[in-house]
Amino acid sequence: MASALDAGLGEEWLGLTRQQLCARVAERGLPAYRGRQIFQALHGRLVETLDEVRELPKRARAELGAAAALSPLRLDQVFDAADGARRYLFSVRGGHAIETVWIPDGERVTLCLSSQAGCPMRCAFCATATLGLQRNLTASEIVAQVLYVLRDAGRRSGSPRPATVNLVLMGMGEPLLNYDQVLQALRILADPDGLHIVPRRVTLSTVGIAPKIAALGREPDRPRLAVSLTAPTDALRARLMPVNLTYPLADLQQACLDFPRRDGERITFEYVLLDGVNDGEAEARALLRWLSPLRAREAAKVNLIPHNPAPGLPFRPSPPERIARFQSALRAKGLPTYVRRPRGRDIFAACGMLAATSSPSA
Numbered sequence: 020m021a022s023a024l025d026a027g028l029g030e031e032w033l034g035l036t037r038q039q040l041c042a043r044v045a046e047r048g049l050p051a052y053r054g055r056q057i058f059q060a061l062h063g064r065l066v067e068t069l070d071e072v073r074e075l076p077k078r079a080r081a082e083l084g085a086a087a088a089l090s091p092l093r094l095d096q097v098f099d100a101a102d103g104a105r106r107y108l109f110s111v112r113g114g115h116a117i118e119t120v121w122i123p124d125g126e127r128v129t130l131c132l133s134s135q136a137g138c139p140m141r142c143a144f145c146a147t148a149t150l151g152l153q154r155n156l157t158a159s160e161i162v163a164q165v166l167y168v169l170r171d172a173g174r175r176s177g178s179p180r181p182a183t184v185n186l187v188l189m190g191m192g193e194p195l196l197n198y199d200q201v202l203q204a205l206r207i208l209a210d211p212d213g214l215h216i217v218p219r220r221v222t223l224s225t226v227g228i229a230p231k232i233a234a235l236g237r238e239p240d241r242p243r244l245a246v247s248l249t250a251p252t253d254a255l256r257a258r259l260m261p262v263n264l265t266y267p268l269a270d271l272q273q274a275c276l277d278f279p280r281r282d283g284e285r286i287t288f289e290y291v292l293l294d295g296v297n298d299g300e301a302e303a304r305a306l307l308r309w310l311s312p313l314r315a316r317e318a319a320k321v322n323l324i325p326h327n328p329a330p331g332l333p334f335r336p337s338p339p340e341r342i343a344r345f346q347s348a349l350r351a352k353g354l355p356t357y358v359r360r361p362r363g364r365d366i367f368a369a370c371g372m373l374a375a376t377s378s379p380s381a
């Protein structure tokens with residue numbers, strides 16, 4: 020099944036920065052500026068094959084074409100939600116399934132990307148966790164998700180890319196456990212000769228791998244940070260998110276306090292509301308307490324995520340009035356708190372539902 024993907028993938032061209040592509044082209048005896056032309060075509064004009072790079076002399080196209088397998092993804096299925104969200108189920112080399120979600124919002128669109136096939140984090144409320152980790156994605160596979168989905172959107176709408184594209188690393192996987200490939204992909208996507216999706220339009224969401232948050236803070240061009248918190252005490256968090264046994268809340272808090280923020284920037288804390296588990300007054304108070312050093316610096320905001328039920332998950336979503344009460348408790352203390360509207364629930368595309376489900380309502 021994955022044979023087409025297994026063939027000729029040595030090059031992983033889409034995972035090269037413009038500079039690396041120029042060097043690679045030069046090694047093959049072409050002038051380096053050809054590398055820039057190829058980069059502009061692949062990432063700026065979204066061409067699918069080197070044959071469409073008309074600036075390249077025919078011979079060069081043929082020579083390079085033999086060496087370059089351009090798409091590391093194979094589309095298996097697409098699902099359209101009633102709210103306009105679209106879920107793409109792809110296979111990658113090795114036959115693993117990954118998913119990407121297109122989330123339109125007026126003139127803007129948000130693309131939710133996977134960073135790993137499966138996920139090793141075992142969060143008790145997340146459907147992706149049931150898959151376990153299959154493997155890290157390569158930079159090329161991460162970049163290709165964006166190229167594929169934007170190309171498809173262009174074909175569907177007959178117009179070029181949407182005015183504003185935001186990226187969220189909130190699909191399958193824990194992006195900070197695939198640090199180098201994720202950052203490489205973001206460098207490629209930010210290049211002004213390509214898609215030019217700048218880091219402040221990108222949000223990386225993590226379960227809270229404290230030392231990697233520190234590393235991310237040292238990057239010159241880094242995405243925005245979101246931390247999946249979901250519980251304000253160690254006992255509850257360890258039960259819901261086993262990562263807490265390795266990086267308890269104190270470590271996570273220190274990493275967040277040390278994270279160098281740009282002007283006015285806040286770290287987003289995601290909090291999945293589970294009925295009767297973490298959505299009461301006591302938890303709201305504990306959350307405010309845990310966030311207080313960050314609140315004092317205006318460094319935090321909260322995104323409440325109504326739990327998206329999925330088969331096999333032993334939790335129920337909090338009823339709307341409990342969600343509203345939890346939100347008001349936080350807002351009353353001046354903490355910016357939003358409720359994330361679930362998108363694409365009917366096609367299993369919403370947060371925590373990406374489990375490579377191949378029917379829209381399994």
Ligand code: SAH
Nearest residue numbers: 145189193224225226247289326327370371
């Ligand atoms: N591993 C990273 C990236 C995935 S982001 C992380 O966990 O941050 C996916 C987001 O959806 C996380 O905030 C996660 O806590 C949340 N989530 C997981 N399962 C969910 C569910 N069933 N309903 C709603 N949100 C869920």
